[in-house]
Amino acid sequence: MMMLQDGSTQLLCLTASSGVPLFTRGASKQLPFSIIGSLNGVHMFGGGQGVVLSCSETEGGGKVVWRVFQDSVMLIAVSGGCNGKEDDIHLQRLLENVWNCMVLVLGQDELVNIRNVERLKRDLRSCFRLIDQLLEERQEGFLGNLTHCVDSLLPPNPALLQEVLDGFAQAADSEFGCLIVHGRIAAATEKWWRLAPQEVVLLSALIRSLSGSAFCDYPVFLPQGSPTVAHRLLRFQLLPGADVCVLCGPTPSLHRAQDQLVGCFWSPLVEALRDCLAVGERCLPRSVSLRPDVLALLLINRETRRSVSCVPTSTYHPLSGPLLSKARCWDLLKLFYIFTISRYFTKEETLCVSPEDSAERGNTEDFLIGFSHQPQQCYLVTEECKSYGLQTPQHQLFLLVLPSVPTFALRTVATQTLSDIVAATGF
Structure with missing residues (x-):
């Protein structure tokens, strides 16, 4: 039978050992609990027979993909439309991104050593905005979730932005900083680029999900580099559509950075930032002319x-x-x-x-x-x-x-x- 509408995707998260549902996200019409239990049961049955069940197609044209992370959490993606190998790649990438998102927000320890399932369910709600962004198929202009390459914008004045960003990050006791314009990275420090590509993609997605406030101080774990020790992500809005971020330790305080550093470094660059914003969704400066076809x-x-x-x-x-x-x-x-x-x-x-x-x-x-x-x-x-x-x-x-x-x-x-x-x- 067709479990979901064609083209829709639903994400299921369960405990790997007992199959207790932790959350479901995605398609507007959720799958019945009996089907969720069956999807978990068939995977457990295969494991008991020494078979790893990773994907399956339904008679109605859907596709199901399973993956267990750290022997602790099982993620299942159910797609209503089946495009063969293409759909397989997309869904596998989705599961990997969602797991890394959960580690980014909660840390690996809380996911691997589950002490209280009900508390974990509550904590996982803080991941929903980012997970929903990963599930959103109409994110025009953002392909990093699929390519695992960082969505970038090429500014007309990169050297000036890079110099100021490096100085700002150093003043904030950090080697990790980036300038985000229209949700894409316009400049970043050398250490930021040395992070795993998946980490940079998810950090960019997280920053997009946090937009709307003038500044914020948000704890994050790096899924590859620091999955058990949190860093502070400081984000400051410079202009509507332009944000600067740093990853740092206990210092500086959010208000010290906002009051003493942001204006000092970035106020002289208002026109340069406006030129960068003018590049827009094209992501390429005016010096690049594309053919009309x-x-x-x-x-x-x-x-x-x-x-x-x-x-x-x-x-x-x-x-x-x-x-x-x-x-x-x-x-x-x-x-x-x-x-x-x-x-x-x-x-x-x-x-x-x-x-x-x-x-x-x-x-x-x-x-x-x-x-x-x-x-x-x-x-x-x-x-x-x-x-x-x-x-x-x-x-x-x-x-x-x-x-x-x-x-x-x-x-x-x-x-x-x-x-x-x-x-x-x-x-």
């Missing part, structure tokens, strides 16, 4: 694990008429990314490679057995658009263009787009 792009720096993505705001082309909606362009960009990495491109995640990523890489290698080489480029032609993927030692580019672009020209368009962005920004 580009519908969407995702550019990943494979060395730094950073990414920039955008859908140009134009919705009408003089020759082609109305274009795809922005939401549809983002959906197609995600699908093309998953299609490409699950079949053609390898992903060197040198930091914190998860079992799912290793299995995913194995699936890719199985698919590539028929090739005599490692593919570096691929393309896909559909009625809605044409897509081209390009991989170099340092970059991966995923490009969507109008169907009217000749197929033989796709490679030239992609290589020229990559060259223009790198030449203008050094990304």
